[in-house]
Amino acid sequence: MVEISTTVGRLKLQNPTMLASGILGDSGDSLLRVARSGAGAVVTKSIGREPREGNPSPSLVELEHGLLNGIGLANPGIDNYRAEVEVALQGDVPVIGSVFAEDVEFYGPLARTMEVYGVQALELNLSCPHAEGLEEIAGDADLISQVTAEVKSAVKVPVFVKLSPNVRDIALLAQAAEEAGGDGIIAINTVKAMSILPEVAKPVLGQTMGGLSGPAIKPVGVRCVYQIYEAVDIPLVGVGGVANGLDAVEYIMAGARAVQIGSGIHYRGLEVFEAVCREIEAFMEEHGYRRLEEMVGIAHE
Numbered sequence: 001m002v003e004i005s006t007t008v009g010r011l012k013l014q015n016p017t018m019l020a021s022g023i024l025g026d027s028g029d030s031l032l033r034v035a036r037s038g039a040g041a042v043v044t045k046s047i048g049r050e051p052r053e054g055n056p057s058p059s060l061v062e063l064e065h066g067l068l069n070g071i072g073l074a075n076p077g078i079d080n081y082r083a084e085v086e087v088a089l090q091g092d093v094p095v096i097g098s099v100f101a102e103d104v105e106f107y108g109p110l111a112r113t114m115e116v117y118g119v120q121a122l123e124l125n126l127s128c129p130h131a132e133g134l135e136e137i138a139g140d141a142d143l144i145s146q147v148t149a150e151v152k153s154a155v156k157v158p159v160f161v162k163l164s165p166n167v168r169d170i171a172l173l174a175q176a177a178e179e180a181g182g183d184g185i186i187a188i189n190t191v192k193a194m195s196i197l198p199e200v201a202k203p204v205l206g207q208t209m210g211g212l213s214g215p216a217i218k219p220v221g222v223r224c225v226y227q228i229y230e231a232v233d234i235p236l237v238g239v240g241g242v243a244n245g246l247d248a249v250e251y252i253m254a255g256a257r258a259v260q261i262g263s264g265i266h267y268r269g270l271e272v273f274e275a276v277c278r279e280i281e282a283f284m285e286e287h288g289y290r291r292l293e294e295m296v297g298i299a300h301e
């Protein structure tokens, strides 16, 4: 028997898979279903201060090797989110509350409210490539440091900082999060992208540009995790294009202690969490690894 339980700082996970933020929308019922489908943890949709409408449709399209979304940061607002977190908490796996804000000073109070609702950790979304205002935070080490420090002083639960790949030096930004007290790094958010429909000579997304996810971005995510692993000592979680066990193992060997799965649900359904776990175990058995930890970062050796 091999052992795939893992830890991300103080957070203990029965297995290394988590639901990535936003993919299934904002309902607590969806989070609960994912928890009961075998995910080791679930992350909420990113929640802001006020309710926010979605972007013009179409806002999600399937491309050849990934999904392009311009969902933006549509969400019900923090004051309307308590009940959803409470439903998700019935799933007996850690619930990680994702928050975003247009300004540094709003992150602390949002995070505190999520903590009061009962989440076991926070994820700071600094990196949505299609919401105005946020791109500045995503690429600016000083702002990342301020946001992280602000949230750290507002809550007691672990604080994970989610980074965008759409920046010049992601390792430097991870260091800024670490120095400000961040308990872990989640990498990556979607890759800024667009697609055009030649027949109508128009962008496919109502929003023009959006974020690319799924298989196409896995090599970008693995590269980011690899670079960040060399730059910081806090734990990492890999995201981007994970749909099978080998995808997860790539991220783990690059330095991740867990992976998040978003678009993978589109390709394999909610069974993807169980399937990825069984496929990681099969790989470990075949290659003589007994504990998941033995694989973390070994591509660097």
Ligand SMILES: Cc1cc2nc3c(=O)[nH]c(=O)nc-3n(C[C@H](O)[C@H](O)[C@H](O)COP(=O)(O)O)c2cc1C
Pocket (backbone or CB within 6 Å): 020, 021, 022, 023, 045, 046, 060, 067, 069, 071, 073, 098, 125, 162, 188, 189, 190, 212, 213, 214, 215, 217, 239, 240, 241, 242, 260, 261, 262, 263, 264
């Ligand atoms: C429809 C959709 C909505 C998303 N919403 C959020 C969000 O609210 N907050 C966030 O941090 N990331 C959001 N993401 C990004 C994912 O959490 C993840 O970082 C990205 O999709 C890469 O992982 P994947 O290839 O497994 O989908 C969203 C992605 C998609 C496709």
